[in-house]
Amino acid sequence: MISPAKQSIPDVFDVRILRQDGPGEKSYWERHRVTHQPDMNVISVLQQIAARAETEEGKKVSPVAWDCNCLEEVCGACTMLVNGRTRQACSALVDNLLQEQPDGIELRPMSKFPVVRDLVVQRDRLFRALKKVKAWVSVDGYFDRGPGPQQSPADQQTAYPLSQCMSCGCCLEACPQYTKIEVTRREGESEADFKKREAAAFDRGFIGAHAISQAILFNIHPTGKMNAGERLDALTSEGGLQICGNAQNCVAVCPKSIPLTTSIARAGRATTLHSLKKFFDR
Amino acid sequence: MTDSQPSPSFLARHEFLIRRLHSLSGLIPVGAYMVVHLLTNASVLAGAATFQANVDRIHSLGPILPLVEWTFIFIPILFHAILGVAFIWGAVPNTSDYPYSSNIRYMLQRATGMIAFAFIAFHIWHLHKYGEPFGGGAFDPHHATSTAGTAIQSALWIQLAYAVGVLACVYHLANGIWTMGITWGVWTSSEAQRKASYACGGFGVLLAVVGLAALSGFRMVDVEEAAAVEDRLETHRKIAEGEVAWGEEESTEEGSETSGDSPDVSSP
Numbered sequence: 259m260i261s262p263a264k265q266s267i268p269d270v271f272d273v274r275i276l277r278q279d280g281p282g283e284k285s286y287w288e289r290h291r292v293t294h295q296p297d298m299n300v301i302s303v304l305q306q307i308a309a310r311a312e313t314e315e316g317k318k319v320s321p322v323a324w325d326c327n328c329l330e331e332v333c334g335a336c337t338m339l340v341n342g343r344t345r346q347a348c349s350a351l352v353d354n355l356l357q358e359q360p361d362g363i364e365l366r367p368m369s370k371f372p373v374v375r376d377l378v379v380q381r382d383r384l385f386r387a388l389k390k391v392k393a394w395v396s397v398d399g400y401f402d403r404g405p406g407p408q409q410s411p412a413d414q415q416t417a418y419p420l421s422q423c424m425s426c427g428c429c430l431e432a433c434p435q436y437t438k439i440e441v442t443r444r445e446g447e448s449e450a451d452f453k454k455r456e457a458a459a460f461d462r463g464f465i466g467a468h469a470i471s472q473a474i475l476f477n478i479h480p481t482g483k484m485n486a487g488e489r490l491d492a493l494t495s496e497g498g499l500q501i502c503g504n505a506q507n508c509v510a511v512c513p514k515s516i517p518l519t520t521s522i523a524r525a526g527r528a529t530t531l532h533s534l535k536k537f538f539d540r
Numbered sequence: 541m542t543d544s545q546p547s548p549s550f551l552a553r554h555e556f557l558i559r560r561l562h563s564l565s566g567l568i569p570v571g572a573y574m575v576v577h578l579l580t581n582a583s584v585l586a587g588a589a590t591f592q593a594n595v596d597r598i599h600s601l602g603p604i605l606p607l608v609e610w611t612f613i614f615i616p617i618l619f620h621a622i623l624g625v626a627f628i629w630g631a632v633p634n635t636s637d638y639p640y641s642s643n644i645r646y647m648l649q650r651a652t653g654m655i656a657f658a659f660i661a662f663h664i665w666h667l668h669k670y671g672e673p674f675g676g677g678a679f680d681p682h683h684a685t686s687t688a689g690t691a692i693q694s695a696l697w698i699q700l701a702y703a704v705g706v707l708a709c710v711y712h713l714a715n716g717i718w719t720m721g722i723t724w725g726v727w728t729s730s731e732a733q734r735k736a737s738y739a740c741g742g743f744g745v746l747l748a749v750v751g752l753a754a755l756s757g758f759r760m761v762d763v764e765e766a767a768a769v770e771d772r773l774e775t776h777r778k779i780a781e782g783e784v785a786w787g788e789e790e791s792t793e794e795g796s797e798t799s800g801d802s803p804d805v806s807s808p
Contacts, residue, residue, distance in 0.1 A: 263630075316667055341637075342637050343637065347561055367711075390783060432634070432637075432638050432647065434632055434633050434634050434643070435630070435631050437630065437631070438605075446566050462548075463550070494556040495546060495555075495556070496553070496555050497555075498550045498555070498556060499556075499561035500555055500556045500723075501630075502723070503627075503646055503649075503719075504642070504646060504723070505642060505643045505646035505647075505723050506640070506643070507634070507638045507643050508641060509730075510638065510640045510642070510643075511638070517730060518735065519730065520729050520730055522722065523722045523728035523729075523733070524725065524728050525725070525726050526728075527724070527725020527726075527728060528725065529556070529725075530725055533556070533557075533560075
């Protein structure tokens with residue numbers, strides 16, 4: 259590959275990382291030196307930092323912690339703020355980043371989720387929202403009920419893009435209406451009680467674009483449709499669709515280019531009709 | 541808060557309905573009222589008599605006018621504005637990190653909403669009871685053009701405040717109609733949303749022209765000439781309503797200078 263700007267890539271570059279030793283602890287900045295290698299991504303940068311475990315000033319530190327899994331932008335685990343923008347570390351290529359911002363790379367954990375350690379965040383709220391809208395097709399039983407209803411090619415075309423969601427959380431990170439909820443364990447509180455209290459707090463917050471879009475996906479599905487009303491009830495409960503403020507950042511940052519704002523508007527229409535129907539059928 | 545799950549509050553249980561009513565109230569009646577209000581005010585460009593006739597038509601509601609105003613104007617505006625400010629509290633704007641045009645419109649929608657709330661409060665305060673130091677405080681529905689003209693012409697900063705306030709209200713309505721279309725599911729695809737944004741933008745530009753035309757109308761109006769027209773019209777109205785008998789019109793408490801002038805024969 260010929261890239262005229264390649265000559266400007268330095269042999270060594272700086273990486274600024276916002277670290278945090280544990281949940282609820284104070285965060286602090288740390289600067290690391292990284293030797294440039296061909297075709298680096300942010301994950302390989304973090305691997306080098308972990309192998310060296312030494313700051314720019316030569317201070318020995320614990321290796322920086324991060325989450326990753328698939329390394330091909332389909333699992334969503336390595337989402338973090340790279341140069342202030344939410345994206346996957348695996349698909350953030352160092353040469354491109356240094357061309358945009360030659361003075362180094364800045365890494366921060368996602369700001370809308372509680373930090374576990376360094377760049378690792380706890381995204382339970384994201385998955386709770388998927389449970390809230392029942393983002394699945396219900397198991398109908400352990401016996402053969404014959405073939406299910408067929409899906410039209412038109413519905414398949416609509417559903418496929420929505421099915422590419424990898425629950426990475428970029429849409430939530432960029433959403434001005436999605437605000438951080440962090441519950442801290444009280445003294446003497448059992449783990450179970452704490453988790454229950456945390457779940458209740460998450461349920462009161464905004465569900466987010468990903469869950470709205472998944473509700474639409476499973477309401478299109480011929481079998482999933484059988485629980486359409488329950489999903490719309492979930493979308494109109496506290497913290498539901500109504501919190502959306504139409505900033506439309508979700509669709510702009512989605513790494514899978516999922517038409518999230520179309521899903522939101524479709525959910526708007528469906529909940530409008532569902533609420534009217536419920537009101538007049540009382 | 542206790543460890544057991546607290547039962548959700550009234551506001552939490554009806555959050556969807558409340559947010560939808562907030563959305564609806566912005567268009568009906570508040571937005572619809574604003575369109576009528578700006579169009580009526582722009583009729584001042586056709587002269588003091590035309591504007592006075594439009595104001596008289598509104599005031600022909602007589603004693604039920606305050607009821608209509610509170611039901612369809614003041615209460616909906618307060619509902620929309622107070623809830624709107626409360627909703628702004630629950631968000632974290634991030635235009636510096638994500639400077640997308642839709643995100644900037646999101647931020648402007650909230651900024652113009654707060655400007656509009658402050659402006660509407662100032663506008664009522666200025667024209668009615670308390671605005672006397674600024675040429676206002678004396679809006680008289682029977683001398684609509686002259687009293688409103690005096691209020692607007694009193695200072696340059698008043699005119700600037702009105703221009704900013706009117707433009708904020710217009711932006712908030714035009715962009716609000718666009719987001720409302722998504723909220724209620726009128727335009728769903730990104731293509732439909734794009735077309736709707738052009739339509740709402742066009743509506744906003746037209747309404748801004750109407751609003752600024754109304755403002756410049758009050759800025760340019762000759763207050764004394766308008767007052768003379770209004771005095772004549774008021775005399776006719778009083779005669780028509782039987783408040784004053786023929787020939788007694790000189791003694792109206794307004795002290796209008798009808799001396800020597802015989803009442804217009806064309807009056808009813």
